[in-house]
Amino acid sequence: MSTTTFAAVSAVKQRSATGFDADLSAAWTIGGRPNGGYLLATIARAAIVVAEHPDVLAASAHYLRSPEPGPAEIEIDLLRTGRSASQLRGRLLQDGVPQVETLLTLGTLGNAEPYWQDGLPKPEFGPFPDEPSPRALAADVPIAIQDEIDLRFDRPLAEGPTGRGELRARLALPGDEPFDPVSLLFALDAVPPATLDVVPTGWVPTFELTGYVRARPAPGPVRVLHRAHLIGDGRVDESCHVWDSTGRLVANGTQLGGIRIG
Amino acid sequence: MSTTTFAAVSAVKQRSATGFDADLSAAWTIGGRPNGGYLLATIARAAIVVAEHPDVLAASAHYLRSPEPGPAEIEIDLLRTGRSASQLRGRLLQDGVPQVETLLTLGTLGNAEPYWQDGLPKPEFGPFPDEPSPRALAADVPIAIQDEIDLRFDRPLAEGPTGRGELRARLALPGDEPFDPVSLLFALDAVPPATLDVVPTGWVPTFELTGYVRARPAPGPVRVLHRAHLIGDGRVDESCHVWDSTGRLVANGTQLGGIRIG
Numbered sequence: 305m306s307t308t309t310f311a312a313v314s315a316v317k318q319r320s321a322t323g324f325d326a327d328l329s330a331a332w333t334i335g336g337r338p339n340g341g342y343l344l345a346t347i348a349r350a351a352i353v354v355a356e357h358p359d360v361l362a363a364s365a366h367y368l369r370s371p372e373p374g375p376a377e378i379e380i381d382l383l384r385t386g387r388s389a390s391q392l393r394g395r396l397l398q399d400g401v402p403q404v405e406t407l408l409t410l411g412t413l414g415n416a417e418p419y420w421q422d423g424l425p426k427p428e429f430g431p432f433p434d435e436p437s438p439r440a441l442a443a444d445v446p447i448a449i450q451d452e453i454d455l456r457f458d459r460p461l462a463e464g465p466t467g468r469g470e471l472r473a474r475l476a477l478p479g480d481e482p483f484d485p486v487s488l489l490f491a492l493d494a495v496p497p498a499t500l501d502v503v504p505t506g507w508v509p510t511f512e513l514t515g516y517v518r519a520r521p522a523p524g525p526v527r528v529l530h531r532a533h534l535i536g537d538g539r540v541d542e543s544c545h546v547w548d549s550t551g552r553l554v555a556n557g558t559q560l561g562g563i564r565i566g
Numbered sequence: 567m568s569t570t571t572f573a574a575v576s577a578v579k580q581r582s583a584t585g586f587d588a589d590l591s592a593a594w595t596i597g598g599r600p601n602g603g604y605l606l607a608t609i610a611r612a613a614i615v616v617a618e619h620p621d622v623l624a625a626s627a628h629y630l631r632s633p634e635p636g637p638a639e640i641e642i643d644l645l646r647t648g649r650s651a652s653q654l655r656g657r658l659l660q661d662g663v664p665q666v667e668t669l670l671t672l673g674t675l676g677n678a679e680p681y682w683q684d685g686l687p688k689p690e691f692g693p694f695p696d697e698p699s700p701r702a703l704a705a706d707v708p709i710a711i712q713d714e715i716d717l718r719f720d721r722p723l724a725e726g727p728t729g730r731g732e733l734r735a736r737l738a739l740p741g742d743e744p745f746d747p748v749s750l751l752f753a754l755d756a757v758p759p760a761t762l763d764v765v766p767t768g769w770v771p772t773f774e775l776t777g778y779v780r781a782r783p784a785p786g787p788v789r790v791l792h793r794a795h796l797i798g799d800g801r802v803d804e805s806c807h808v809w810d811s812t813g814r815l816v817a818n819g820t821q822l823g824g825i826r827i828g
C-alpha cells in the first residue's frame with residue numbers, strides 16, 4: 305500500500321537561483337538507502353527549473369555515496385543554453401557532503417513517430433501476475449520501495465535464475481500516476497539487478513547510470529526490459545529499455561555496477 | 567600516412583594540482599573539429615594524474631561546444647576517493663570557455679576471465695580489406711583523422727545503407743600503438759555514425775557519450791561494432807562494443823546524437 309506519490313517524493317523547493325531543497329523519502333529505499341533512479345529524477349526536477357528547455361533528454365549520474373532519507377540539498381549549474389538544448393550539472397548533497405554528481409542535457413521532446421528502429425523486440429512479454437511481485441534480494445535487506453511501486457515480473461523471481469540475465473517487468477507508480485520524462489529516469493533503475501537472473505548476490509551498487517529519454521510517455525504502466533551483459537572483474541554492465549502503454553520505446557539506459565560473486 | 571601518435575595527441579601537461587594544458591591536434595579532426603572520443607580520452611589522461619586509481623572504468627561526457635584544434639585547458643575535481651574507486655569531474659575549456667563536461671569513475675582493472683557474458687556475438691565479423699576504408703560522409707566535410715587511424719570496414723560504405731544500422735570495423739592506432747583503457751574511450755567514438763547504414767546524412771553531433779572499460783586490451787587492432795537503435799525526433803541513440811585482438815570484450819558505450827533527415 306503506497307503512502308506516497310512520485311511527484312511528492314521527488315519534489316524540490318527552490319532556495320536560490322541555483323539551490324534547491326529536497327526531502328528524500330524513507331519509503332523509496334532499498335536497504336534503507338534511496339533508490340538511485342529516484343535520486344537522479346529528483347536532481348532532474350531541479351534542473352528543469354533552471355533550464356530554458358523543459359524535457360530531460362540525457363542524464364548521466366555517478367554515485368559517490370549513498371545518502372540517508374531526509375533533507376538534502378541540490379545545486380544546479382547551467383553550463384550552456386543553446387537553441388535546441390540546455391546542458392547542466394546537478395549535484396545532490398547531504399550536510400554539505402556530495403552524494404550524487406550528474407550531467408544533464410535538456411531539450412524539447414516531440415511527438416513524431418520514430419523514423420527508424422532496430423530489431424529490439426517490442427514489449428510483447430507477459431502475461432503479468434494480478435498482484436505486485438515480491439522481490440528476491442537477500443532476506444535481510446528491507447525493500448521499503450516495494451510497498452510504493454507496483455512492479456510485476458512475467459515469471460516469479462523465486463523460481464531462481466534462468467541464466468539469461470534478463471528481467472521483464474510491468475511498472476506502475478503509486479495510484480497509477482502517469483509517467484513523465486523525469487519519472488522515466490526512475491523507471492530505468494526501478495527493477496532489481498538483472499544479475500539476479502544469472503546468480504543471486506547481495507547488493508549491486510551502481511557506479512554510473514546513463515539514461516536517454518526518447519519520447520513523452522502515454523499514461524499507464526510501462527514495460528521494462530532489464531538485461532545484464534558482462535559480469536566480471538567485480539563489475540557488471542546492464543541495459544534497460546522502457547516502453548509506454550502504447551508500446552512505444554520511451555527511454556533506455558545503461559548502468560555499471562559492482563557485484564560480488566560467492 | 568599518420569603524422570602523430572595517440573599518446574602524443576592526447577598528452578596533457580600538468581600546470582597545477584588540478585589544472586592541465588592540452589594541445590588538440592588538427593590531424594584528429596572531422597570537419598575541422600577534434601573527434602569527441604579523442605577529447606574525452608584527453609580529459610581522462612588528466613584525471614588519471616589526479617586520481618588514486620589508475621584505470622578508467624566509466625566516463626560520461628556531455629558536449630557543450632566543439633573546440634578548435636590548438637591549446638586547451640583541462641580542470642579536474644577529485645570528487646571522492648574510495649577503497650575501490652576514485653570519482654572525478656573533468657572539464658575541457660578553450661580560452662576559459664567550457665567545451666566538454668565529463669564525470670569519470672576510475673578503479674583498477676583486473677585480468678580474470680569474465681564470470682558470465684550474454685549472447686552478443688563475438689567479433690567474428692570480417693574479412694576486412696587490405697587497406698584503410700575511405701569514409702563516406704558528405705564530400706565537403708574534410709576528415710583529417712582518416713589519415714591518422716587505420717579504420718577498415720567489412721563492407722564498402724560506398725555501397726550504401728543496408729538498413730541494419732550497423733557498422734563493423736577493425737581499428738588500429740597510428741603505428742599500431744597498443745590500445746590502453748584511455749584510448750579505448752576513443753575507440754568508442756572512432757567509427758562514423760551507424761546511421762550511415764540506415765540513411766546518409768550530414769554531421770551527427772554527439773550530445774552525450776558514456777563509455778565503460780571492462781578489461782585491459784591486448785596489443786593489436788580492435789574490432790568495433792557500432793549500432794544505431796532508434797532514430798526519431800531529431801535524435802539517435804547508438805551503442806558501441808569493442809573487442810581486443812584476442813576476442814575479449816574490452817569496452818562498450820552509448821551515445822545520444824542529433825540527426826537531421828532529408
